[in-house]
Amino acid sequence: MEPLLDVKDLKVRFKVKGGYVHAVNGVSLKLNESEALGVVGESGCGKSVSMMSVMRLIDIPPGEITHGEVLYGGRDLLKLPDSEMRKIRGKEIGMVFQDPMTSLNPVHKIGNQIMEVLQLHMTMNKQQARARTAELLGMVGIPRAAERLDDYPHQFSGGMRQRVMIAMALACVPQVLIADEPTTALDVTIQAQIVELVKRLQAELGMAVIWITHDLGVVARMAHRVAVMYAGQIVEEAPSKELFSNPNHPYTLGLMGSLPRLDTGSRERLVSIEGRPPALLRAPQSCAFAPRCKFVIDRCRKENPLLIPVEVNHWSACWVDVKTGRPRA
Amino acid sequence: MTDNNVLLTVEKLVKHFPIKKGTFFTKTIGAVRAVDGLSFVIHRGETFGLVGESGCGKSTTGRAILQLHRPTSGSVIFDGANLVQLKGEDLRKMRRKMQMIFQDPYSSLNPRLAVGDIIGEPLVIHNLATGKQAQERVEELLQLVGLDPRFSDRYPHEFSGGQRQRIGVARALALNPSFIVCDEPIAALDVSIQAQVVNLLEDLQSKFNLTYLFIAHDLSMVRHISDRIAVMYLGIIVELAGSDDLFDDPLHPYTKALMSAVPVADPSVEERRQRIILEGDVPSPAHVPPGCRFHTRCPVAVEQCKVDVPTWREVRPEHFVACHLATA
Numbered sequence: 001m002e003p004l005l006d007v008k009d010l011k012v013r014f015k016v017k018g019g020y021v022h023a024v025n026g027v028s029l030k031l032n033e034s035e036a037l038g039v040v041g042e043s044g045c046g047k048s049v050s051m052m053s054v055m056r057l058i059d060i061p062p063g064e065i066t067h068g069e070v071l072y073g074g075r076d077l078l079k080l081p082d083s084e085m086r087k088i089r090g091k092e093i094g095m096v097f098q099d100p101m102t103s104l105n106p107v108h109k110i111g112n113q114i115m116e117v118l119q120l121h122m123t124m125n126k127q128q129a130r131a132r133t134a135e136l137l138g139m140v141g142i143p144r145a146a147e148r149l150d151d152y153p154h155q156f157s158g159g160m161r162q163r164v165m166i167a168m169a170l171a172c173v174p175q176v177l178i179a180d181e182p183t184t185a186l187d188v189t190i191q192a193q194i195v196e197l198v199k200r201l202q203a204e205l206g207m208a209v210i211w212i213t214h215d216l217g218v219v220a221r222m223a224h225r226v227a228v229m230y231a232g233q234i235v236e237e238a239p240s241k242e243l244f245s246n247p248n249h250p251y252t253l254g255l256m257g258s259l260p261r262l263d264t265g266s267r268e269r270l271v272s273i274e275g276r277p278p279a280l281l282r283a284p285q286s287c288a289f290a291p292r293c294k295f296v297i298d299r300c301r302k303e304n305p306l307l308i309p310v311e312v313n314h315w316s317a318c319w320v321d322v323k324t325g326r327p328r329a
Numbered sequence: 330m331t332d333n334n335v336l337l338t339v340e341k342l343v344k345h346f347p348i349k350k351g352t353f354f355t356k357t358i359g360a361v362r363a364v365d366g367l368s369f370v371i372h373r374g375e376t377f378g379l380v381g382e383s384g385c386g387k388s389t390t391g392r393a394i395l396q397l398h399r400p401t402s403g404s405v406i407f408d409g410a411n412l413v414q415l416k417g418e419d420l421r422k423m424r425r426k427m428q429m430i431f432q433d434p435y436s437s438l439n440p441r442l443a444v445g446d447i448i449g450e451p452l453v454i455h456n457l458a459t460g461k462q463a464q465e466r467v468e469e470l471l472q473l474v475g476l477d478p479r480f481s482d483r484y485p486h487e488f489s490g491g492q493r494q495r496i497g498v499a500r501a502l503a504l505n506p507s508f509i510v511c512d513e514p515i516a517a518l519d520v521s522i523q524a525q526v527v528n529l530l531e532d533l534q535s536k537f538n539l540t541y542l543f544i545a546h547d548l549s550m551v552r553h554i555s556d557r558i559a560v561m562y563l564g565i566i567v568e569l570a571g572s573d574d575l576f577d578d579p580l581h582p583y584t585k586a587l588m589s590a591v592p593v594a595d596p597s598v599e600e601r602r603q604r605i606i607l608e609g610d611v612p613s614p615a616h617v618p619p620g621c622r623f624h625t626r627c628p629v630a631v632e633q634c635k636v637d638v639p640t641w642r643e644v645r646p647e648h649f650v651a652c653h654l655a656t657a
């Protein structure tokens with residue numbers, strides 16, 4: 001099956017004083033129809049930058065997409081003229097951002113902000129757009145939606161604002177929804193509401209979702225497939241169940257070890273990953289995780305490992321077989 | 330448990346923030362009831378977890394205990410002294426024994442002070458050490474929290490979030506306290522760094538027999554580190570029990586919902602889990618609902634809950650809950 005969105009060897013860097021920060025170093029991802037893909041990693045691993053680059057939302061300069069293709073419907077999004085890209089962005093690919101407190105314009109009414117999307121992309125007149133907006137707000141679970149169209153963002157709580165953002169992203173019934181840490185700023189009970197909401201809408205509307213997060217729990221809850229990122233690269237990719245039951249990359253193992261489990265209540269010492277992620281002032285020539293890795297061998301410090309299949313549909317970028325601790329053939 | 334074992338007794342602790350109106354002739358028109366009558370004890374050497382969502386009053390509780398916010402009423406008995414009544418030099422002396430680790434390692438360190446001065450400041454303020462002696466103590470503290478002692482003349486911006494939090498821990502330890510309030514000490518850190526800091530806190534606890542009040546919203550981490558846990562909602566404690574007891578058999582509907590809301594990093598467990606999705610948001614602490622505060626969102630509320638305030642009951646040994654419907 002042809003993937004809906006196909007990111008090929010994406011590389012992004014940012015100009016800083018005295019050089020570049022290599023934020024994304026060769027990311028390849030496929031997103032299939034109606035699929036939920038989780039992209040996991042810690043701050044600075046390039047998960048947001050790679051998805052913002054897919055949407056062409058990074059500032060150029062200082063940013064620069066130096067390499068790669070983003071194929072969507074047979075076209076390379078990175079080569080489209082701005083006017084074409086604007087037709088796709090928000091219409092065919094929707095996006096929800098992390099911070100619901102700052103993503104809405106505080107001086108415009110909620111209703112107008114959503115209507116703007118509809119009038120722009122769907123050629124609706126004002127009345128149609130207003131009716132559809134009320135419908136959308138109802139769909140994302142805002143009580144008395146029709147009465148709240150003329151409210152301003154400050155009259156909504158964080159969870160409600162994130163619902164508004166989701167309603168806005170879904171206004172044109174996109175084929176792809178990119179959600180960048182949409183629940184990070186929210187409390188757990190509100191997070192649970194939002195995760196359930198997106199799962200339900202995904203099933204109802206049949207859209208594909210890329211969910212960017214640092215929270216392995218959220219990924220376990222909602223993703224079919226997971227890509228783990230470190231230092232601007234994907235280090236492991238597998239179907240969700242496979243990844244959690246059979247993690248293969250030392251970094252993934254480390255992440256899971258450093259999380260206490262709510263359901264088992266083990267008081268055992270957490271297995272932390274010592275050290276911290278690299279600053280990426282140079283693109284990684286060898287394995288970027290090697291300085292923190294328990295399984296490190298000589299080869300890791302010389303060559304950058306590529307993603308290699310370890311199981312069906314399961315790839316890991318590591319020179320060592322973590323099961324045996326021996327180098328891979 | 331004998332009284333000798335009790336380090337801290339909090340009784341009917343209340344902290345209301347007035348809501349004022351007017352520019353010149355201000356009058357109080359209401360109150361944000363951030364903390365609204367808390368009672369609990371913390372034993373020597375234990376970690377007491379305080380969980381709840383944003384705005385439930387957990388941080389205010391920590392600050393009111395340390396007298397960083399003066400409580401509106403109630404008492405805080407620490408080592409036999411009622412902190413609420415202490416002032417000036419007497420309070421300052423007590424402060425040596427109780428310290429705080431803050432949430433945000435980026436704003437809780439003075440950017441203009443070298444790390445050595447940040448950690449050594451408490452020693453100077455309390456006239457405990459100066460000059461070479463202070464410098465030695467600073468180096469010892471840096472080593473203790475896993476940092477290079479040579480870092481003492483560097484500035485906060487040269488450190489990562491995890492390292493800064495270690496500096497915050499070193500500062501808190503400088504006076505050899507017996508009690509530390511950890512206010513969301515890992516919330517601002519990445520997952521792999523969180524574990525480092527939690528391990529450090531655990532090591533220091535066993536080394537110096539420290540008592541922690543661990544305030545957090547991350548239930549799994551609280552379960553991991555705490556001996557006993559109190560769950561807060563809208564300014565009050567709704568349930569209090571031993572860590573395993575609370576998680577294995579929660580009694581309050583809010584606790585149940587909170588736990589079911591936390592996703593477990595295991596898809597096969599997630600598939601089978603029953604979730605309780607709470608409707609709506611937490612009400613404002615300026616307009617606390619009558620009766621049980623949770624009744625507006627409670628999935629099992631009955632008529633009585635809208636009228637009567639639930640009493641605080643010991644439903645099982647050492648397991649307290651404030652709910653009309655909870656049974657052992």
